[in-house]
Amino acid sequence: MELALSLGDASKPFKFLDKTPKLSSNDLGFCMGLGSGFTASTRSHDKLGSLEKNHQEDERRISSDPPLQLVLLPFSPVPRRHQPPSKTRFPWLADNCSTEGSGRGFDVNRLSMDDADEGAALSSPNSAASSFQMDFGIRSGRGSKRDLEAIEASRASDDEENGLTRKKLRLTKDQSAFLEESFKEHNTLNPKQKLALAKQLNLRPRQVEVWFQNRRARTKLKQTEVDCEYLKRCCETLTKENRRLQKELQELRALKTSQPFYMQLPATTLTMCPSCERVATTSTTTNPSTSSTTSKTLSLPAKPRLFP
DNA sequence: CCTATCAATTAGATTACGTCA
């Protein structure tokens, strides 16, 4: 999982955002900043952090198991620490490419994928992943504990299928990684790509489709969170600026009251920005306390975007 | 009508955390 987001230094968490109604990115119609470094959403950080944590957890799990050496086609994924880039990560691909079904275990996916008819798929939506994991574990002969448990679960689910008790089985790390790589290239799939991916991953096209759908939703959610945090920072900055200006106004009024005649002189030159219609002072008054009146340059920061 | 997509939701799996013996 890679999400590149550089928005400056992180700050304290904003817990209340958890309960804040999510804003649609379509609603974000304005953009304002004062050149201060905006921070990324801590909520996003939390989530991304947890994703990273999950990833690390996954890697930790993997590291305890002997690495599988497989061939990845047709993509060239980023090499991982524990996986030599020249080796492949997907055993079923190796089988698909070389032996074409020889030594294959029971695989219900093929039933639906060969004719590309999702409607002909088995009734259990989990059967595909189950068979995949079972196939994976048995043929590799040294699957992780998680894989082995998945095998057991798949057997159980196979047994329970007739009893209408379905079990949700997660995609394997490699399947997810492959889908993730694919998502980086294009976050939507045409039917041809969907079928190809499904075939490569030994999933049903429907599963690939759903995965992309959910992945898009997650991306959108994260972007919304980033946008939300960005708007919050904008709001804070504007509030600060507003307070400062109110204070300055008060001081000016007080000065005018105490020095009515003096203030009639044009000691301060006020200029109006034609674009934003804001007033900026460009010269000083005689009162040092108000001479801090500044001509601020309002820079509009780029709106933070997640990748891709 | 058919299809693809999306938002909202459900529900199973997993993780985090507190409690207690």
Added chain:
DNA sequence: CCTGACGTAATCTAATTGATA
């Protein structure tokens, strides 16, 4: 104090459903 078992809340995510273009 440490540890493991246990229960539970929180979180993640595969999958479903209904609306819409």
